[in-house]
Structure formats: structure tokens, C-alpha cells
Amino acid sequence: MTFEDFNFDEKLLDGLSSMGYTKPTPIQGQAIPMILENHDLIACAQTGTGKTAAYILPILNKVLHADHRHLNTLVIAPTRELAQQIDQQIEGFAYFLGVSSIPVYGGGDGATWDQQRKALEQGADIIIATPGRLIALLAAGTIKFDHLEHLVLDEADRMLDMGFYDDIVKIINYLPKKRQTLLFSATMPPKIRMLANKILTEPKEINIAIAKPAAGILQQAYVVHDAQKGAVLKHVLKTVPWKSVIIFASTKETVKKLDVVFQKGGLNARAFHSDLEQQEREEILRAFKNKQVNMLIGTDVLSRGIDVEGISLVINWDVPPDPEDYVHRIGRTARAETTGTAVTLINERDQRKFYSIETLIDSVIPKLPLPPEAGEGPAYEPQKKKNISGHGRGGGGGRPGGGGRRGGQGQGHGRPRGEANGNGANANANGGEKSDRRRPKRRRGGNRGGGDNRNTGNAGGNTENKGAA
């Protein structure tokens, strides 16, 4: 299949080939014809699947022949950075097409507000907005959507997580009833279904996304006490090759603390979170993309959608509260057919959360032994039972970081894609069917045995849960 198959306008095809687009991704192959046929669409897909182009290209093809005096398309996205990025991607094509787009989001000073107003007065074909500012502009009467033809909700699940349900409904009340609506979401929880029923008409459905990280990502974890995180972080930064790295933490406070440490260490790092001025956020991201800054310490505001080349390493200082966020965090590496490493530090409190991630992605992530300088860590026992005090398995030999057991660890890195974990644990070879919703209740094999840490008896633990209903 090629882009020629879609009967795109010559100008768009020229643009595509000069930008190096050759072959549609799976989601593009499925979504583009449906969108061209004016169907509403629910698409389960993550970033990194070519999702943005999947809706932008057919919309651009239609906008080419539309009346350029009116706003034609509204894209709503959860974060400002994502809105910017979508806008930039559109600009890339617009260059060839004479189609215009405006990003609209808050956080700037008064000047930004005025700029956006002015830009809107000049008119544009496509507007990419975050909900808050959009509502403000609608309420002020600055934006008129009387002739809108397309509405896109990007990362819809994320937006609902962030409490935007009412805002979205409010925005939709300003839109013409007759329009094409496209909803993209990484997951399909009931709330998304409800929203879809409310705002879509006889939608087609596509399901591309498997909550499964790209094949090029080598995933690893260390089971640690809090006090050991620093030493392990250092070790990882030293032993895994990287040019640009993102270190994720779940709270702004943690990000700020880490930043202080990094600055003291003289590292070329910047913190990234929502307490920063928007201008600063933009400047930092720009510097990171330019490689003037090579380390970013960020909250989950960075975890979705941000596409920066050359991030070969992602470190999770902690386990994200929402398992989906894990997939998004590590998806910042290994973009565009490259490979990358994702390392997660798991303390005692986070073990259950990490286990639910392993369940979600249906694979067991290897727990590496701690480097000697970090000392000995706790065991990985996410399914901890309330043991009657005294017995239980205690710690005998079950330590992933078990002393002296480091043989052959270094080779974990830089492994070619496809055998990321180097063991059978990645039981994911199927095309990604998620029939496997079971939730094992039993304690798994864990790291018992202290043998080859890459593959400790987890498989065995998994087979048991058939009986559990």
C-alpha cells in the first residue's frame, strides 16, 4: 500500500514524498479511507503509530477544496506541548498546500492572548487547542465555529482523566451538529464510550493500539530501597549509552528535588513541569530538541505525545500511578525505528503498581541486580501476602540484586530489537490480542532462586492462574 492509493490531491502527494513519507502505517491505512468517506471514527491508537498523520492527511486533502474564509477543523488535545506539536506537524504539510493552522492554548502572558485573537481574526483553516483557552475564546466570542466541518479529539482518554469531560461537552455545544468527528484514544474505558455515544454519529471503529511498547525498547527494572535510587540512577547513566535522556518522576516535588541534585552535579539537565512559565517550558523543550540540553527531568506532562529524536534512554525514577502512563513514558524512546532502553526504579511501595504494569503489557520486565555500590535491595514481591509474623519466605536467596550475582549483566544493553528481553518472558508474539485479561491473584514465582535473573521462574507463576476465576 502507498499513499497513492488514497487518491490524494497531487499537491498533497508531492508534499508527502518531499517530506519522506513513503508507506502508510497500519492506522493510516485503515483510518484514511474512512475519513475521506466522511465517516465518524473511533480509533484506539497511541502516539508513535502515525496517528496524527492518520487524521491530518485526509483532513488536509479535504481542506484544500474548502472555503478558506472559515475555520474548518478543530483539534483538541490535552497538553499545550502536544497542541504545539500537532500544529508543527500540520505546518509541515501546510507549506505545500497553502493551508493555515493556529495553535491555541493558555499559559502565556497577555500578549499570547492578543496574538491568538489576532491570528484568529486573520483566519485559519485548522485550529489546535487545549480545552481551557478554547472555552475562554468561545465565551469571549472570538472564535466562531459556524462552518466547522471536522472535530478531532486527540488523546481523548487522557483528557477525560484530566477532568475535561464537561469542558469538551461545553465546546461541542458551540459546534455545528452536522460535522465529522474523529476520536482518538489509547484506551477505551466506559467513559470514553459514553462520550463517543454522545458526540459521534454511527462511527466506524479501528483498534490498532495494543498497550504494548514498541519492539525497539529494551525494558529493565531495578528493585530498590528509596535510599538506593541515587546510586542506581548514576550507574544507569554511566553504563547505558545515551545522547539524550528523560528522567520521569510522578510528582512536581520530586522533579524539583532531582533537578537541584542534578544542577549541583553540574549536569546539563533541566526540569520540566507545569509550575514553569509556559514560555520557559517551550524554551526548555526547544533546547532539548536542539541537543543544547541533554537531560530532562519531568512529570507526566512530558509522557504523552512529545516526539524528540535521539532519546535513547528513559529512566523512571518511580513507577507512574497510572499503568498507561508507563507505556507512554517509555514510548519517548525508540521512536522512528530506532532502539532505546527504559529503566524503572521500583521501591517497596511501587511494587504493586509495577506489577499491574506488567499485567497490562503482558510481559515480565527483567529485574536487574543492583550495582555493588548500591548495596542490596529488597525482593520483588508485589503480591505480598499478609504473612503471619515470623515465617514466610523471608529473604533467603530471593534478592534480585543478590550480591555477587552479576555475571553477564552488562550485555543487556543495546540489544537488537525483536528480542528485547532476551528471554521468553515477553509472551507477546501474538498480534496483540488482549484476550488475556486475567488477573493472577497468586503470588508469582518472583525472583526466587537467585539464578539467572533475567528469567526467573515467572513463566511458571503465570500458568497457575487458570484456575483463579
Next chain:
DNA sequence: AAAAAAG
């Protein structure tokens, strides 16, 4: 149980 987004 945390972040983000309007000001």
C-alpha cells in the same frame, strides 16, 4: 494517588 488545564 498524581498531573494537567483558564486566570
